[in-house]
Every structure is written in structure tokens, then in C-alpha cells.
Amino acid sequence: MRAVLLLLSLLVVAFPAFALDGQQILQKVDRNLEPESYESYRKLIDIQPDGSRKEYVLWTAKKGRDKVLALFLSPPADKGRVTLRLGENMWLYMPAVGKPIRITSLQSVTGSVFNNADILRIDYAAEYDVKKAEEENDQYILELKAKTDEVAYDRLKMWVDKRHLLPVKIECYAASGLLLKTLHFSDIKDFGGGIKRPAQLETDSPLYKGYKSVMLWSGLKKATFGDEIFTLNYLPRVEELRK
């Protein structure tokens, strides 16, 4: 009887770990990283092998699972550019050209290690299924497979901090199995409004040896936007949305 009670006690203690399956972990990671609808500022820093840098500053607005746009505020050459993503559709608007053109997730509008899918990221759970979930010390390790071949990375391997349910590291793979890049999250920061998440992301890629890209977050907060904002006709006026 004592052995049965002991076994039951162990099961009760262990239950939360088993109850949280991979898909649930991924959904919590998504919500812990960002509210479903939000605005934020980001700085992208490209560091070249000789140490020289190029920096971009973007204002981002996201609504729901699959509507997101990014407005370039700096550098001057890119100021006023807007990238829009609706599901798997992406466009780039350049003020001098005056019309949006379709772009793909694998391209990079900045010409850096970050591609368009990194800059216009939507929820991981919207794009990936969890194929395998493991525990290792104080981390979960999730192996994710893209739901469709439209997604920029075919597979992801995500290390998730158990306590905060936030990603620590993500490896991004092509369908061929080639490691495309590794994302390292750090500097967990309280943005207010119940949002506590990494404020820094460093990326390196075996395809860009010696180069490194960093993304910094600031001013991340919940926000509501009309659907009209996420349309091609609105892109020339996105800058007027900022407070």
C-alpha cells in the first residue's frame, strides 16, 4: 500500500511535466515572446568580420496570427520602406518606387543574415508542428517541422527555458538538413504589461562565416490595429500610425 501511495505521489509531482505537451509548450513560447497583437521597435545590427557594423531600426505592428508589418526608420537609405506579411504572402514597399512588390521569405530586404521571415516572424505554432519534445536538465528541446513548404526553414530545433518558457537557442535547418543559422536569445527584460522576454537575439550562420547579426527589442507592448492597416494601399501611410 505504501509503495502504491509513493508511486501515486510521484505521478502527481511529475504530472505537470507530462501534461505540458510539445505543442502546448510552443504555444506558450509564442505568447511569452509577444502578445498576439502588439507594436515594438527593433534594432538589427550586422557585424562584419572586420568589426564594422550596419544598423537598421524598425517599427513593427502585428495583428492576430498572421498579419505583421515592419517600417524601416533607419538608415536613411531604407527609411520609409515597409514590409508586409499576410500569412505566406510578403510584399516590400519602397517610397521611391511607389508600389509594393512581392518578395519571398528567404530573401533579405536588409541584405543581412536576417531574412524576411526573421524580420516578419509570425507565431511558431502557426508555421510549425512539434515532432518531438524532450526534457534535458532545465530545458525542453523541441523539434519542429514546417507545416508547409512555404515556410522559410524546413525544421527548427528549439531549446526552451523550463522556468520562463522562453526560447534560449534555435537552430534553423533547410529541407536538405543543412544548418542555415542559429539564433541565441538573451537578456530577459520586463517590458511592462506582463511581457517579460529576451530583449536580444544573436544570429550566426555557417553560410556567412565571420558575420554576426543581432536583434534588439524595445517598446514592446500590446496594441490594437484595424485590418485596413495590413493592406498594400496603406503601406505608404504606415509611418503615420506611430504615436
Place this chain on the structure above:
Amino acid sequence: MKAPQRRRWFWSLVLLLLAAGARADEYSFDVSKYEKKPFELNGYVELKAEDFALNRDGAFYKLNYFGEPQRDSLVRGTETLELAGKLRQGISTFDFRVHADASQDQLADDRNSRIYEAALSLRPKPGLTLEAGKRALSWGKGYAFNAIGFVQRPKDPNDPQLAREGYVMADGDFIWNPGGALKTVAFTPLLLPVSGDVNNDFGSNGHLNPAFKLYALYRDTDLDFAWQAKGSRPARFGFDFARNLKTNLEIHGEWARILEFTKRVTDASGRLTTEMGSATSYLLGLRYLTQGNTTYIAEYYHNGMGYSEAEADSFYELVDAAFAQPQPNPLLQKALALGQGSYARPFNGENYLYVRAQHPDAFGIVYFQPAVFAMVNLDDRSVQVTPELQYTGFNNLELRLRLYLLHGGSSTDFGEKANSRKVELYARYYF
């Protein structure tokens, strides 16, 4: 704590703080620098050098350099300033883009300044915008060409991403999101008046020229229907579409019908006739990104208002005949006049193929992009091939080197141009 230990601890702390300070500085992000301002001004300055190898057998060399000392080459320097600004007050924004350039070569100095755009916008709500002023619209999905660019100046296929001068107009923009498969609908009506000095290069005087574009995002396809009423120009309507067939493959197209279009055509003796009829222009294009990160853009363009190979031949024969006779002569006057008019418009043939390949971050150098593009006149098989190197790795500075190579025999589109080769280098600094 003993003294040596205290000292070690102290220096460790100093080093740690220095390291932390360096790191914070390394990745600092002060958002207040990027707050929206009531007035903004930015733009670029550009220095450009061009070296032309002149084509002394070409019809357009003969016409453009008539009366000038004959030469085989020309070197030109051009300085450009483009300024764009915004002034905001509540729901209104006034924005402008002005362009000025000065160029010098062995034959002439030239200066130009233009207001490209200057318009006041009112946004009473997100889905509604009303505008009045000079505005450069860009209708159509084509990269190098546009068939439905009814209310805009034609783009230069050599530099399709350059800003262009607009027209004075009043326009509105209404956006809906019906939901379901029809994700977005947007309606853009406008009036483009031609009167006196206002828009006098658009067409004949005394017309309001209403036009509109209706956009829809249906499932994952962009669709536009465009219309322009008969007025300063013949009436026209058309549509375009664009969609991604795969994540790395985009297809786009345009189709336009121009009603009661007139075309002045010359024969080899300089006799002009005016043809009237409806014309159809269309294009079909692809954009493909390879796994190796090379982008290919291909576009086939049929210009329904262009000159057929036989019509162009007659014009070239006229020029040859004009310059074969003692000068001046009546044929020469006719040839010179036509050489300033519709025959001088770039890409005025009927069928063109545009192909471009570009590879960013080539040879492992981020921001270095080699590219090459070709334009082929499919009727006479003449071609322009343009390799280019671009580097944008220096902050706010863009460098581009291009070589234009034109190839074609006599009486062909690119074979009769004023130059057979051109080297172009520019440095553009954004601020």
C-alpha cells in the same frame, strides 16, 4: 578579506563593469532617437560619371549630334540632389520630393530641377485617405515595364526603382476588408486635370481626366482593374495580377486596351500618315529565387502602341536618306522632327524581353551584389546587355558600376542608338 584579495576583487569588479559597459554600449538601443517628428527631411546626393562610346553609324547619333563636331566618345559628370520631406499636423500630412541635377560633358552644361511630388493628405480614418497635389502613382505589377501605368510617366527599364515625377491630381483611397477569401478591396479614384501649364505633357488641354484603380487581394492573388476616361488621352482600361506560385516563384502580368489610339507613321520618303485603331499592350513576368540565393526576373512585354519592325525600318531609311543628301534638305528637317517625337521614345518597339539575374552577398561579401540584365527587341533581335556591381556595405553610401553593351545591326532598335557602349559609375550618399 585580505588586502591582496581585496585588490583582486576590486580589479575583477572594474574589469567586469568595463566589460558590461562595453557590452551595453556595443548593443545599445535608444528608441527616443526614432520618435515621430512633426517635420522630417531626408534624401540623397549622387555623383555620377558616364563614359559613352558613340555609335557614329546609328540613326540617333546622327540626329542627336547633328551640327556638332563629330566625335567617338563623350564623358559626362552629373551631380544630383533629391530631397524628400514630411510635415505632419493631426490627421493631415504634407509630403514632397524634389529633384535637381546638373551635368557637364564636352558639348554642354545642363541643369534641371523638378518637383516630383508635393501633396496634402487627409486621413479621417485608417480606411479612408483624401489627397490633392502632385503625386507619382505607380500602377501595375511589372518590374521593367507597365501596361496599365495610365496616370504615370513611363519608368526607365534601366533603372525601374528610381523615383519619377508625378502629375497634379486629386485622389482618394478607400480600403475594406470583407473577410473570407476576399481579404482586401481598395478603390482609388482620381481626377488629373490638364489645363494651361498644369500637366501639359499628359495630353491635350481642357480635360479633367477621371481614372480609377480597383484592387483586390483574393485568396493569395493580387488583382487590379484600372480605367482612364477619354480626355487628354484616348480612353483605356486593363487589369493586372500577381501571386506566388511557390515561396520562391512569383508570377505577374498586366493587360491593357487603349481605344481609338492614333499613331503617326512615316515612310522612307518622309510622308506621314496617321493611323487610328485600338491597341492592346500586355506583359507576363516571373521572379524566381534559387536555393543559392540568386534572383531571376524575366518579363515579356508587348507594346501595342509601339512601332513594328517595318515601321521602324522606314524611319531608319528616312534618316539614312536624309544624311546621304547634301545638307540641309527637306528630308533632314522631317527626320530631325520625328527624331524628337514618338520615334525617339525609348523602347518604342512592339515586343521586348527583359531578363535580370542578381546575386546578393556574392563571394561571401555581405552587401555586395553583382547583377546582369538584358533587354532584347524580339522583332529585330537587337539587344542591350548590362552587367553591374553594387556595394552598399558602407553606412549610408551606395556604389554602383555598370557597363551597357548595345548590340544590333543597322535598322535595329539597339543598333541605331546614339551610343554602342557606356560605362557608368555612381556614388550615392543618403542622409
